[in-house]
Amino acid sequence: MMKLWKPVAASRQALLIVLLLAISGLHAAGRAEAALNPGPTKSECFISYETQKMECAPRGTDIQQFITGKTGLPVRGLEKKDTSTLETATLSTHILGYIYDDNYFAGGTLYFTANTVDYPCRGYSYGFPYLGNYGWHDRASSMSAIQQCRVAIWEHPNYAGAQYGFYYSTYTLGPLNDKGDSVVFAQ
Ligand SMILES: [Ca+2]
Numbered sequence: 100m101m102k103l104w105k106p107v108a109a110s111r112q113a114l115l116i117v118l119l120l121a122i123s124g125l126h127a128a129g130r131a132e133a134a135l136n137p138g139p140t141k142s143e144c145f146i147s148y149e150t151q152k153m154e155c156a157p158r159g160t161d162i163q164q165f166i167t168g169k170t171g172l173p174v175r176g177l178e179k180k181d182t183s184t185l186e187t188a189t190l191s192t193h194i195l196g197y198i199y200d201d202n203y204f205a206g207g208t209l210y211f212t213a214n215t216v217d218y219p220c221r222g223y224s225y226g227f228p229y230l231g232n233y234g235w236h237d238r239a240s241s242m243s244a245i246q247q248c249r250v251a252i253w254e255h256p257n258y259a260g261a262q263y264g265f266y267y268s269t270y271t272l273g274p275l276n277d278k279g280d281s282v283v284f285a286q
Contacts, residue, residue, distance in 0.1 A: 145169075145210035146233060148195070148225045153209075153233045162210070166192055172214060176245050193219040195284040196244035196268075198230075198252075203270045204241050209233065211284060220248035224285035229256040231280060239279050243268030247286055252279035 143162050144155040147170065156165040163174045176194035192212050200206030211227060213219045225248075230236060244250040244267055251264025252275055263275040265285060272279060 143208070143210070144233070145212050146227060147192075148211070148213040148227070151227070151232075166210075166212065170212070170214060174212075176219075188216065190214060190216050194245060195219055195225055195248050196242065196250050198235065198239040198242045198250075198279075198282065200238065200240060202240050202276075204243060204268075206240070209235060209239075211282070213284075218247050220244075220246065220284060220286040222286070224283055226258065226281070226283045228258065228281050230282065231256070236280060237277050239282075240272055240276050241268075241270050242266070242272065242282070244284055248284040249286065250282060250284050253281045253283075254278055256280045258283065 142155040142158050143160055143165065144153050145162070145166055146153045154165075154169050156162070163177055166174045170192040172190055172192045174194070175191045192214050195211040195213055197204070197211070198209050200208075211225070213223075213225050215223070219225070230239065239252065242250050242252060242264075249265035249267050251262055251266070252272060253262050254260030254275055258281050261275060261278075263269075263272050263279070265283075
């Protein structure tokens with residue numbers, strides 16, 4: 100028994116060290132990935148047309164409360180499916196639509212908003228001239244608009260180069276997949 104004990108103890112110790120090394124390696128890999136891919140994948144972000152600035156909250160935050168907290172206005176348009184019954188007549192922050200990291204409306208999501216009394220896009224258009232300002236240079240792969248809006252994306256900043264849209268929603272950006280730099284929401 101004594102002869103067997105030492106080798107077993109040694110191999111257990113070795114196994115423990117290997118496990119610890121593996122775990123610390125996984126942690127290091129996780130940190131590296133987080134450093135390379137910051138922002139929207141870890142959070143919910145919206146861009147206000149009025150300020151052209153992006154505000155982000157940790158993923159899982161109530162986005163309606165978060166946007167209201169930033170704009171000081173009630174939020175309309177988060178009800179993605181039924182847009183016909185939305186009430187207006189008070190100044191509100193309206194969701195215009197979304198762009199997504201991946202095809203089929205998946206992955207990181209970026210919200211776009213505008214403050215208006217009426218339905219947004221009814222006679223108005225809302226431009227966001229450079230997605231690179233928000234970490235979305237050549238990144239979007241699908242997009243959707245809500246209420247009475249449609250959305251288009253352009254290859255370059257300031258609505259230059261190839262255009263894809265306008266669409267109410269599109270699960271692909273076709274030739275502009277991972278190549279879009281500016282968007283407009285309009286009727
Ligand atoms: Ca993408």
